[in-house]
Amino acid sequence: KNIAYSVVMLQQQKRAHKNDDALEDVMTILPLGAGQEVGRSCHLITFRGRSILLDCGLHPGRQGVDALPFLDAIDVSTIDLLLVSHFHIDHAAGVPYLTEKTGFKGRIFMTHATKSVLRVLLSDSIRLAPRGATSADTTGGGFALYDEADLAACMDRIEVIDFHQVVEAAGIKFWCYNAGHVLGAAMFMIDAGGTKLLYTGDYSLEEDRHLMPAEVPRVSPDVLIMECTYGTQKHEARDVREALFVSTIERVVQRGGRVLLPVFALGRAQELLLILEEHWRDRGLELSRVPVYYASKLATRALRVYQTYVNMMNAHVQRQLDVANPFQFNTVQNLARLDELDDSGPCVVLASPGMLQSGVSRQLFERWCSDNRNAVVLAGYAVEGTLAKQLATEPEEITALDGRILKRNCTVVSVSFSAHTDYKQNATFVRATSPGAVILVHGEKHEMNRFKNQLLSDANKWPPEDRPTVSSPENGQKVLVRFPADAKVLLRHGADEKGDQTFFDSNKRQRTASLNKTIDPGVLVVKELQTTFYTDAQLDASTLTVVEIDQTLRLRLSAAAAEGLLSALRRTFYDVKLESAESSLRNDPKLQRLLKLNVCGHVSCLLITDEHAQNHLILNWRAAPVSDVLADAVAYLALHTGKVPTAGLLSTDCCAPSSYPPPEQEEQQQLPDTYSIVFNLVKKTLIDHFGSDLVEVLPNEIDHNPDIKPMIDENEEEAHQNDPVPLLRLRIIHDEASAICTLFDHGAPRFRVDVASDDDALRHRLQRLLTHILAASTPIDVTGRETSTFTFPPDAIKAVSQDN
Ligand SMILES: [Zn+2]
Ligand SMILES: [Zn+2]
Structure with a gap:
């Protein structure tokens, strides 16, 4: 009662105290991993009293707890939300540790595909890990860090989110976009009371054999957290890379060598398999004697996962689907165990892990590296501290896992099929999304600094209002982004005429119990994600001013x-x-x-x-x-x-x-217009229901057919007698029964409908149908709605009782 809504902005008056937090909102971005490095992505965002963790990965080049992000630097029990961008180890393998081995109590979201693949990957890694292992197996994460039971418990806690689905949790809205990096990879947009942050995760703007390119959000974020894996490098055109890739492989097998492709079991592997499959098919007999193996215990399960999600892939895959599932390869043989490999001649083997730290790819590498006919083709990004990274420098010798020194005579070729953007694409993305602040993550220190400098110098050519600030924090280094604090008034509560303020009448008992007095006029304010009631007196004393817009x-x-x-x-x-x-x-x-x-x-x-x-x-x-x-x-x-x-x-x-029309004529001109819409709607709906043969328009006179008795409400009888000529009459025939529907003017633009029929079922059906149509076509009356009652959120009551 007596409450009027008004939305107003609260602006800051002059600063009362220098360090008054209320004067500005500060967003803190703290990398706990992937700060000036690639690996163990994990970023803590704190804003307006909420904490969000973006990703929780493990470092592929490190072992055991050393591979974890710096979780002990924060109080994990205060985290409200964890959003996971994609299934890669460096983004997601730390999640079971976080949920099962720490005090984390928040909610966890990822896409459906990410969750499915992650389950397959991590359970496989746990199975592969040596019993009682104390170190992380880099095929995929830290396996002494958690076990199968932990993983199952963790999976139960993970909630799924669809691309573009808006979810609200802990007072924060968020949604995600397709990131084009691997199956299910997402970029998250977070909206905390109007302030927006976009986290790209790993993303690719290039369409490949099976995935669509990343979407470029049309909503501009205030803060953009962006990967810069490739620094200022420029990717060669895709067809150039593909040609180099297949020609390298072909040259090696022609000279009698073996090709090792160390890959991560899921993601790029499928992309490379699609390329090889196509090339082998094109070359026919020439290559048909050279076997291609996909050495992964996950092969069958991986393909099943990929077959499940083909509808998330691009048009290329969709088109092929009409013929056969493109992930059912003809050339490629799955290799469940290494001893099934026919190692007698040239062959191509895709084996994980991609960084050659251990496992099948490492075993094959150590077996083949001293033969100069063989080759290793590195197709992904090589993380610092791994053998893959070391190989890029073409060392003469390498140390085997058992400590032997091996000569490295095989060829090492790097052809990047890593689905990350290059500099140009990153800069385009920044330009298109136009953020206020860019925070760089997921890049080696030097690449990142080159990237930062290049971006700053390019941004200098942009209009000043489009130039973002750019920072590249190390792990543990906080970035503060300041926003002018703003608050929004939900509604205004005024005094009524009698001078005694009524407030929240429906809960009078509670009010008198807690306050025992009436409430002054004031406003209900949403500020820092909290709802607070300010009386006018409190407002005057605060740093807030009410402005109507x-x-x-x-x-x-x-x-x-x-x-x-x-x-x-x-x-x-x-x-x-x-x-x-x-x-x-x-x-x-x-x-x-x-x-x-x-x-x-x-x-x-x-x-x-x-x-x-x-x-x-x-x-x-x-x-x-x-x-x-x-x-x-x-x-x-x-x-x-x-x-x-x-x-x-x-x-x-x-x-x-x-x-x-001039005002005096408008009624006449407007009415027939409204009528014809409703009439057409009624006719169309009835014809849809009964067929055009069975609906007949009758002349607009009351039919005095004694066989059909009009069924009219007693109360309406009188009104009915005064009815002028009906506006529309229709005869409907249905299953040997018939009915006549008559539409009367009921005070424009409203209508009344009468249905006459001997058949009760038909009459009821028509009555219901027509009532719905007429209700739907009646104009909306919102006049005076602002005085409708409003239920105060519980916070408001609390605030009032505390303040008083
Ligand atoms: Zn990735
Ligand atoms: Zn990554």
């Missing part, structure tokens, strides 16, 4: 839209007042026409046709929940009138001109 929106309308506007508004809203209409403005030669409307007492509309016959619609309203929604709806209608038939149902006369 008058909104103006100017739209250019097509001629058809301008013509149809009034009738479109009338069809939609119950209360549309025509305040003035002039078809020629003598005192202003610049204007041809002017139409002034008010929609539901909230939104005033001015339609002007200028001397060039251009139509302008200017909407004015005071920002408030109801008015904002109304203004949106009016703008939508204005832009769609005369263009798209509204919802397909009102298609008959959306474009019907109503040509600005």
Whole structure:
């Protein structure tokens, strides 16, 4: 009662104290891993009292607890949310440790595909880990860090999110975009009370054999946390890389050598297999005697996962699907155990892990590296501290896992198929998303610094307002991003006429118990994700000022839209007042026409046709929940009138001109228009239900057929006798029964419907159907809605009782 909504911005008055936190909102970004390194991605975001962890990976080049991000630097029990970008070890393998071995209590989200693949990967890694292992097996994570039971418990806690699905948790909204990096990889956008942060995870803007490129969000984030794995490097064109890849492999097998492709079991492996499969098929007999092996215990399960998610892949895969599943390879043989390998001649083997730290790829490497006919093709990004990285420098000798020194005579070739962006794509992405601050992660220190400098120098050529700040924090180094604090008023509560303030009547008992006095006028404020009630006196004493916002929106309308506007508004809203209409403005030669409307007492509309016959619609309203929604709806209608038939149902006369009638004529012109829409809707629906043969339009006179007795409500009898001529009459025939439906005017733009039939079932059915149609086509009445009751959130009550 007596509560009016008003949305106002609270602005900061002059700073009362120098270190008053209330004056600004500070977002803290703290890398716990992947700060000036690649591996163990993990970033803590704190903002407005909430904590979000982005990824929790393990470092592939480190072992055991050493591979973990610096979780002990923070209080993990305060984390509200964990968002995981993709299934790679360096982003996700630390999750079971976090959930099962620490005090983490938050919620966890990842895409469905990420969760499926992660389960397969991690359970495989646990199985492969030596019993009682104390070190991390880099085939995929830390296996002494958790066991199968931990993994199962962890999986139970993980919630899934679809691309573009908006989820709200802990007062924070977030959603994700396709990142194009591996199956299911996502970029997360976080919206904390209007302040937005985008985390790219690993992403690729290049379409490959099976994945779509990353989406570029159209929402601009305030903060962008971005990978810069490849620093300032430029990727060669894809066809160049593919040609180099297949020609290298072909050259090696032709000279009788073996090719080792160390790969991560899932992701790039499937991409390379698709390339090899295609090449082997194209070369026919020439290569057919050279076997291609995919040495992964995961092979079968991996392919099953990939086959499950083919609908998430690109058009290339979708097209091939019509013929056969592209992941059912003809050339490639799965190799479950190494002793199944026919090692007698040239062959190509894809084996994990990709970094050659241990496992099958390492065994094969040690077996083959001293033969100069053989080759290792490194197709992914090599992480610091791994043998793959060391090989890139072409060392003469390497140390085997058992300590032997082996000569390295085999060829080492790097062809990057790593699905990360290069510098140019990253810079394009920054330009397109236009963030205020860029935080670089997931890149080696030197690459990252080169990237930062290059980006800063490029950004200097951009307009000043588009230039972001750029930082590249190390692990443990906080980045603070400051925002002017703002707050939003949910509603205003005023004193009523009698001077005694009534507040929250439905909970009077609670109120008197806790407060034992009435409540002063004030506003309910959302600030720092908290809802607080400020009385006017408290507001005066605070650093906040209340400002009301008058909104103006100017739209250019097509001629058809301008013509149809009034009738479109009338069809939609119950209360549309025509305040003035002039078809020629003598005192202003610049204007041809002017139409002034008010929609539901909230939104005033001015339609002007200028001397060039251009139509302008200017909407004015005071920002408030109801008015904002109304203004949106009016703008939508204005832009769609005369263009798209509204919802397909009102298609008959959306474009019907109503040509600005003067006020005294408007009723006559507007009514038939509204009628015909409803009539057409009724006819169309009935024909859809019963078929065009069975619905017949009758002349508009009461049929005095004594066989059919009109079924009329007792109370309506009197009104019915005064009814003028019916507006529409229809006969419906259905299963040997028939009915007559009659539509009467019931105070425009409302209708009453009568259904007469001997068949009760048919009559009820028609009555229900027509009532629904008429309800749906009645204009919306929102006049006076702002006085409807509002339930205060519990926080508000608490705040009031504490403050008093
Ligand atoms: Zn990745
Ligand atoms: Zn990564």
